[in-house]
Amino acid sequence: MSNALALATVTEALRLFISRSVQADVPLGVNVVAGRPPADPPDDPTITVFLYQLTPNGALRSSDAPTRATDGTTLRRAQAAVDLHYVISCYGAESELVPQRLLGSVVRSLYEEPLLSVADIETAAERAFLTGSDLAASAQRVRFTPNQLDLDDMSRLWQMLGQTPYGLSVCYQASAVLLDGRTAPIAGLPVRDRRIVVEPIVTPAVDRVLSVAPGGVPDSGPVTADRDLVLIGSGLARPGMTAHVAGLPVPVRAADERRVIIGQPERLPPGPHPVQLRYDVLFGDQPRPLLESNAVAYVRRPRIRQVNAGAGGVTVVLDLPVRADQRAVLLLDGPGGSYRFDAPHPLAVAGATTDRFLVPTPGVEAGRYLVRVQVDGAQSPLETADGVYSGPTVEV
Template sequence: MSNALAIAHVTQALALLLASNVGPEFDEAVKVEPHKPPTEPPDYPTINVFLYQVTPNTSMRNNDLPTRASDGTLVKRPAAALDLHYVISAYGDETTLVGQRLIGSVVRTLHEIPVLPKDVIEETGHLPHLAGSDLAEATQRVRLTPTVMDIDETSKLWGMLHQTPYALSVVYQATLVLIDGREQPVPAKPVERPEVRVLPFGAPGAPVPPGAGTGPGADDGTSVNGSAIEAADAQQGH
């Protein structure tokens, strides 16, 4: 579980992960920018990490219900389960195919490291704009999975980016990001009778098993226990 800074924290951590693994492969520095693709493509090696959509996670969206009791008191802190959708674009000198080389390195990096490492999350958590984020303490790790975007979806996405020319890109989905509610649930009531007794059948005070017939319930009016045996002996004596 994480607070409301989790979305921005995942984006920043993804950018740092790519910068740490893609940059060393090139003779010149590679700049990684976690924001919308530029309207004027840079001519130096650049990777752009753009979060273009946030959607509810279909398998976990109702996993935390119910969160309130019948009287309205909070019994469980609600959590929003989200998937983050990223388009990762590459820019550079086309004569040396820098963009294609960068995309190849991005794909290899995220295939080798599909889960955001904790040390990367902790390092990005020191940034001033992420102060207070608790993503590093979350038990659920964020996994990055490549997704397919057809021509129609690609056209719509880049069409929404006004005056932004298309660049060679790959699309990834980050799953699962859980954002906690702020309200604290009401503490559970204390146990009224903490003592627990375990007794075998037949022990004093133990419940009577169904059909045992230990009380006065036999057809001849005698009880099905030692009294019944005494009644049988008396009849044989006559």
């Protein structure tokens, strides 16, 4: 855990570490400051510690997202993982090679102690401007590793600093600093008891969906409201089975390993809908819905119960309710040719359903036409007699 003062605390702790370490190697009264390299290089022994860039930590960036419950309550606090990039510059009398002596001490010290110590962090947090810093309590330790910049990258870095002349420098990366969010997660109840259940499970798989009329045999014909669904697959017969169509529970008529017959929801509108089987697994003495098959879509097709033609167009009555947001199309086929007309949208007031709507049909030649209605891609079936289509029809 660490708050917004973590970045400044790392910089101050690094400054304190360098100040303490170089005194043993270069007893010249070195001044270690946190800030940009100076525009006027000093002659006194000086080391500047400058944070010039912040980047997301590649290892932890995928695991720092907040976790929330279904009601939006925070279960895990948001946490940003970042890396800090420093340029450490050394100044002093070139005639005595002071910059090189200082740089050698910095590199040796950070190689020998790459982890930022808790003691340095706590000392840094005693500064008045860092009061409230809690970086010392973080479980994530900050490690310094040298950054190898080529001449082009180093040139761009110093160009970024404006008119500041180049000083003998080395770049380091501090990984990783964790910044916690402000929202406090809720505390969950403790685990009352633990139960481990081992059970061989074969995942049920639904391959395709057929339908069957009452007293008939399954076929791949149009799935209308008066037919049951037949799920064909493998490993379907298990205890505790429930069937769901479009998320609604439906009755299971019959079931075996390869085939399950289920009903359809009564007021389900036409269109494509998912079908899925779910199974309860005995977890201790309580059944839990832990196993489910894959979801397979089928198309629920409407039937035309009544159709009439008038001055305003063709009025269609379906056997299924149609939602206001669904798209309906009227298709006419007859001696005058084939016609397609879009029904007015929306078909009903928002949130309501309707099974009756009027479709304007301008320009249709007089005659008898076969009628079909297509709702969201689900087309009503035609009736047949003696191998030809016979209905439903309308006289225009």
